[in-house]
Amino acid sequence: MIHLSGSLPAPAVPHSPPVLWPKTAPFARGLAVHGDRVALITPDEELSYRQLADRVTVIAERLGPVRRLVLLAGANRAEALVTYLAALAAGHPVLLVPGDSESTIRSLTEAYAPDVIARPHADGTWALDERHPETAHTLHPDLALLLSTSGSTGSPKLVRLSHDNLQANAESIATYLGIDDTDRAATTLPMHYCYGLSVIHSHLLRGAGLILTERSVSDAAFWEEFRAARGTSLAGVPYTFDLLDRIGFERIQLPHLRRVTQAGGRLAPERVAWYAELGRSSGWELFVMYGQTEATARMAYLPPHLAAQRPEAVGVPIPGGSFRLQPVDGEGPEVGELVYSGPNVMLGYAESPADLALGRTMQELHTGDLARRASDGLYEIVGRRSRFAKILGLRIDPQQVETLLEGHGVTAYCAGDGETLAVAALGGADEESRIRRLVAQECGLPARAIRVGVLSELPRLATGKPDYEAVRHLTRPEQEETTGTGADLRRLFAEILDRTDVTESSSFASMGGDSLCYVEMSLRLEEVLGHLPTHWHTKTVRELRDLAAPVAERPEGQDGPETKPASGLMRALRSFTAPQSWKTRRTLETGIALRAIGIVLIVGSHVQVFSIKGFAHILIGIAGYNFARFQLTDAARRERVRHVWRSIARIAVPSMVWITGAVVLTDFYDPANAVLLNTLVSQGNDRFDWAYWFVEALVYYLVVLAALMAVPLLDRLERRYAFVVPLALMAVGLIGRYDLLGLASARPQLSPSVVFWLFALGWAAARATTVPQRALLTAALLLTMPGLFQDQPLRTAIVIAGLGLLIWVPTLPSIGPLSALAGVLASSSLYIYLTHYQVYPYLQEDFPLTALLASLLLGVTYAAVVTRAARTARWL
Template sequence: MARRLGGQRRLVLLEGGNSVDAVVAYLGALAGNHPVLLVPPGAAGSALADAYDPDVVIRPTGLVELRTESAHDLHPDLALLLSTSGSTGSPKLVRLSHENLRANAASIAEYLDIRADDRAATTLPMHYCYGLSVVNSHLLRGAGLILTDLSVADADFWELFRSARGTSFAGVPYTFDLLDRVGFASMRLPALRYVTQAGGRLEPERVTRYAAQGRRDGWKFFVMYGQTEATARMAYLPPELAQSRPAAIGVPIPGGSFRIEAGSGELVYSGPNVMLGYAERSADLALGRTVAELRTGDIARRGDDGLYEIVGRRSRFAKILGLRIDPRQVEALLSRQGVKAICSSRDDLLVVAALAPADPSSVRRLVAEACRLPARVIRVHVLDELPRLPTGKPDYEAVRSLDGPTAPPDAPTDLCALFEQVLDTTGVTPDDSFVTLGGDSLSYVDMSLRLEKALGHLPPQWHTIPIRELRPVPGGGRRSLETSVALRAAAIVLIVGTHATLFNISGGAHMLLGVAGFNFARFHLTDAGRTDRLRHIATGMGRVVAPSIAWIGAAMVLLNAYEWPSLFLLNSVFGRREGGTGWHFWFIEALVYILLATTALLAVPAVDRLERRLPFGLPLAVMALGLVTRYDLLDLHPRYHLPSAVRVFWLFAIGWAAAKATTRWQRVAVTAAILGTVPGYFGDPSREAVVVAGLVLLVWVPSLPSTGAVNRVAAVLAGASLYIYLTHWQVYPHLAHHNTLLAVAASLAVGISYAALAGRVQRQAAALYRRLSPTVASARRR
């Protein structure tokens, strides 16, 4: 690699992943005396790259030479450029020399007693100074590296660690959150010699606990303190003192020294690993040493035993999960989005006080995206007035005090993990609920059944309750099944059974329209802002439309079953009036049209405000409007080919009103509407009775007595109801003339299988979006 880069010094931008190729490229550039700008994977096209204009770019896909001679004046001592622990939105870099790298690696190797037979796992990214220090210090001693991007929360990581006889790994505070979650205390790791921690303050009680575990299991626990400006490390706490002095950062590393500045109490570090200085533009690459010592910005004290302890920050920079966050830049970001806010930090939390009427979910998402932080470490408080000092300046201490402890000792962290699994998300906190996390009717079924199993019961309105308030019933409780889930399961069985002529009980699809309105109101008409509401509704529609078009398209191509209006869910508008198979999907078309119309209605700011003021009155008004077409008061049916949605959307509105009925008289009003409008609609009393019974149950009975077995079957059927409806048209006709029961069973099985396939595709698409979203967000900001 050094030979390929040549003898002419050039600035090399390297995407530093935990791979052999990345390590080889890094070592080769250093060996050839080429300064390296180390960036995260995928950041070669970032604003940082644009600001420094590298001569060579090395990605996982290969090496690209942009010029044969450098466009920059590169100082002879310059070896490495690192971002300052991930500073938010800043081109500011730390300039490090070869001597900085060598000296710090040698010091770390000395106090950790790194040996040639050690093997360290790369639990941290190489582009982060802490992760890079693991690489440098081990290779300096001829030790080995277990190169991996696997998380410590992944079982495959521990299988690799054991098989490779790993002797150490490093972690930031969040790493130890994950270790607690995966049961690290009970793991048997016979080759493990030591564990290191840095990148932010670890609570003293956890330091004590991990030190005790290490002593019990035969490994050492090193708490360390450092900054990118010191190449990596400045201090370490000798493992034998971790239990007695868990709040201390320890003593200076070999070759380094501290002093506490009189008056301010700021900790100042000196040593051969102190950076050359900062770079804020490409012209700064020509500079030599501009600093002699490092002002850490931390306020410290030195104990009688010679150990140093950090007691505060001189500046407002916060280090959260190893990332240096400037709250002022967060405030500026929110200001650009029209949100006035004051930001502060406490331990590993970023606390945001936003001026009403800001939406806390939107603010949390904006901050998480900009800072690349998980939502769980961001606390948002919407206030009528931002806290100020008597001078008029922001009161940051008041903002900091808005938030209590991260979670109480009995916080249901296992439930947070359950919500993350079911909703395919990350960063769930005990303050979240199913609704605030974006849950919808498709994920609700799975979540309700799993939650009841975990708690022993299902609390009323559990989907709106913060996770911290969900408590198990000792010894379990009586099993029950939520009525909306039971109705979805029963309705789809009635639909398929009736179509296959196993029995003749019609009305299931129209009952489902009421259930759809009920779930729409519960999961989409939340306290979130208007934009978030609309986004959530659009996502829900996408989860209906995408699998529908995919299945209908496949049936068109393979079976020549449908015409183009069906493919685009337009049969009720452009399809045949009579005959044909286009009517198969009238229910899905009606649901999509109703959701589109409702979304357009709620997109009007005035209507959105009206819904929040009159959550029960608005659906009653919509239902009244629907009765115009229900009873054809304008005599439109004989003259026009009206889509089914126009005739049935009053049922959707009834379900909507049922969800918002919070008093006895409101429920009586909805029941009266059901009893007054459903009879006579079909001209079939038995069919109307099915719809009436289902909707009345929805209004008055939150849950039904059940058993575990019934719940599991109902959950599968309800969760797959949309997919069963889609697919059964291609299944039961081939079997019904042989055995109607077999036709129904096969239809249900195919629909359930399609639901599993669609869910898997959606999860993979979501995972791909999460991987790409930082790049997309960065491009959007630029």
């Protein structure tokens, strides 16, 4: 529902008289001519063009006859599109902004004082907030749309586009793409981005259908919607194609797909050629396009039949447009700045409200791109004039540096920053020196003039384009802001994950966080935010900052993060001695609670203080659950595999160090234990030779899965069938569960082959998002668990209950001190398990409770030592 609210008196400033017959874009005004053809397909409804026109008319009438500046929070939703078309049809200039950026909406509202703000309210209803009954501005009659320039979202500098610009560019695009009224295009790009908006314009012009969706192409539900709507057209920026690579786009059956379009940045020629060939064999065409916001959207396109042979070219001018090359000092005769002319060239820029009264101030567009025209008539972009940097007297082209690194297998974004070159690259920390050396050798720069940041994910704008300002910021972290919740969160991430490249776009999962540091991070994060958001490990620093509770709403005593980092044990003790902490209501993740309770019960049962068995097998399931959450992220395949190997090292190295000491100093263990191979080479039945079966099993699983994930096909299958893959592995694991191949050891319930199905069950539990999926896992657990522990029904019931909680109950109620204590025990559980075998045998007969407490304390201490050593040596 859309309604007017919050009317304010108009300020005493000059305003334009009503325009009785305003200029409008014909495609917005003439929607009804397409009759009953389907216009919009949303998850909730279908609208015909006639129905769409009726809704547009209603909102146009509410906006009134006096032209006013309408700020619209863009979103791929019917309400936003109807409001946008209503404003265009009635001649009201639209300031289109990203609807998910409060800071942008706030800054542009302050800069331009819009007369009407159209955006959703907190309850989800869409509203028109009328701030001025007429207008506070002088609005030129040609002005139709204001958009931020690429990379300047939130900046007062805007592109002024006319109704003629919008109409001309829509007609040109629809012509060379061959769009007709049988087409249906998905809104894979944001509405506020000129490329995404051009998809809307060109399809509405031809009476085609729009599949309105806010889903990512990496979401399986997107493809279900696309197929159900008989989608014919997909649009993407380079990052979109990265996502398509990850999900195995080439195997997705899309019988109605006709064309795939690409713009918004350079796609590597080999990938253009690959997608062009894929399209040829699959029955669709690839259109590579070139444009800028200043040209409304498009200036050139590469005819599909040339994409495979000339993938490095941007092609030919769009119908109605033309190029010329303007000579540039320092370049050869064949290269010049690309200058575009055509009816889609913007009116000019606006940097203040006064500029809204201006007419055309620009006749042709100087693109800033360096280009040449090849002998076949196709244009090729060879560099970016405005991105050239003068560093130590040398003229450096960051784009050429990016191309150079790409040739060496390094994906990077580069930007000049004063007297240094900033390079943000994908890869491991060990590659930093190699990247710096490559750049220095090719550019002739000294290493000191090159700042390299090696990241797990490159910074991108909301449109998917490179964020070069973030590149400069990332490579000089000492210049980041030092106050505020955002800075607190970045420091917290940096401290716990031991990373120096934390940004607003970083998340715990993307930065390689795993179960060993997850517990401490969750507890510390709750202190900073005042609560722990659901699925916080996948949310960016920016998203977490926006979810922070105001200080006044935080529980007593929680004013923010500690000034100096304290150990987990010290924090737990402090929590117990703070009276107000006992009043603090919190939640505790079920997995953390089970790990904490489990390690106490495992050690206590070994000491024989009590006998409650089964939790080691619950922890196997939790290990699979955490593997799915922390290792199977949206990161690229190579990054995923790197994270798994890092987790293997974090488990195996401290384990082998400790066990080696036990082998040397005692007679209880074989050398095979020290290298975690006892399960494979020994079938002994002595008391301690099987002690570390849990660690061995976990390492074996991760090594095998790392090898499988390195296979592109398997990686894509997992991304596409996130729940089905672990379910299938669980089914395979049942072969070992019942030892059909005779691989079990003398203690079958402790054999990795026998208990792997529990690891896969935990993995599937993390991927289960519906009640039927959880019910299926519960049924499988109830059917397959009995019989694993012969004549031990209580042990069987404990495992079923624990894993049932993991499947169905994500969090448990808690209080501050219990959460702190659980956090210490859970984060140290691996190290307690490792060390307790060297403590309790000497104390259990005479001092069983002391043996239990000493075992826990030594494990917590070893955890602290390992963490400190790892951060000092940076080896994990």
